[in-house]
Amino acid sequence: MSMELILFYVLGGGALAFAAAMLLPNVGRNPIHSALSLVGTLFCLAGLYALLSAHLLSALQIIVYAGAVMVLFTFVIMLLNLQPDEIQPVRLTTLKVAAGIIGLFVFGKLITAITLAAGGAQSVDLTPHSAAIGGATWEGGFNGYGTIREVGRMLYTTFLVPFELVSVLLLVAAVGAVVLAKRSLHYIDAPTPPPAKLNRLANKPEAAATHDDHGHH
């Protein structure tokens, strides 16, 4: 067995084990343990990317997913501090059944693709002369595949338009998040009426009306 094969089995097995751990009753019932085992899965995937000599993708996977996204996940889950008995028992809904069917379909397709590739029916040409990626031909082949220089070159030449579109999309999402988060500040800053008067006049209809007016500001 070669070095890469051993590492592949270790990392792939690790990713599967962390994912499967979420199905265990004592892990699955605990949201934090589930979230942290997702971090483990993402970390193993980053290792697999590194094994495919995509070092940049591997580092970004750790920074963005295992680092930033999962920190916020665990932060929110831990602050909610759900106890295992507070979580509703799992119920089957139409959406979940549909998700399961789609998942099985994709899994079946993957199995078919892997069997075909293993049988040699479909061979992919990765020799370093020229290769077609997504309809666009890229002269230069896969020589520097996965290195930061090649990823940068492709982002700014072949995939310039999709890259710019995605960055605009992310900017819109960021601005939207700020707008949504900022809206709640408005209510905090709004002056609240003094409570003592309200208590005394609570039963009178005109007092309730003035309170309502305040609420709209």
Next chain:
Amino acid sequence: MQGLLRGLVYGGLIITVLMTATAWGMWLERKLAARMQSRIGPNVVGKFGLLQPVADLMKLLQKEEIYPIGADRLLFDLAPFLVTTFAIATAAVVPFSADAVGADLDVGILWVLALGGLMVIPVWMAGWASNNKFALIGGMRAVAQSISYGVPLVLTSLVAVVFTGTMSLSGMVKFQIAHGWLALWPPGPGVIAFLLFYMALLAESNRIPFDIPEAESELVAGITTEYTGMKFGLLYVGEYVHTMVGSAIAAVIFLGGWDGPFHIASGLHWMVIKTVALFASVYWVRWSLLRFRSDQLMRLCWVYLVPLSVGLVIFAALWRHFVLS
């Protein structure tokens, strides 16, 4: 298999050297603190108190392990282990000299930033799993601080990447050997970027003036409140290793790494001198300055450091385009 063997040997060497250096780094800090406060410091165990770290280790190993009521035992045990692991793993890509480098990744700086970002998870785990208000508040402050100061840290690293045109740490040193150290050349922005990077580093490793996550006067000891024995020791050592490796990285990115001044006698010893000097200066700052409040920290970061580092990135791009090419 040869690669695996090399990795194991080099990894073992890095862990041993870092842990030893950190143990006597703590001795150095206590001596420096004592000198600044007109005390003597550790002087009983061994000559000049040099065996104090060994005595401390023996004490920590003998302590009783206590789990607080309602603690999440799995995470409580896992957190100190992960803190130290991530701190040491960062050192894998640091080039200590032209030959002494574990893995010369072409994305070395990203590896450093990735593990620094990942460090937040075990810190937060320790804060939450303790089931203690002080630890929880300490953990929350640590997360808020790390995420905020991560922004200027990444941006000032980007300044270095734009100047040198590479993300490999040894590539950065080679550029500096050819063109001059980044902290000195170009004059001005380089040294500002270095200072910003250094401040963000202090904040990431929770050092004064950025140590509100474990402010003793408010939070007992922050995330380490409930920890005893060697688990406390690992959290404590993890923080020191983080500071030590951070100093080494700052030395590599901005101070020319193993390159001597005017290229005199370049080699491993210059890297050691620069790292220890930066490490000692962290403690110099620690015993000289006051602690910031939470809101002052956030304002300093988002109102001053972030815009300044964005400006530096733009300057670096212009310099690269008009002067270096």
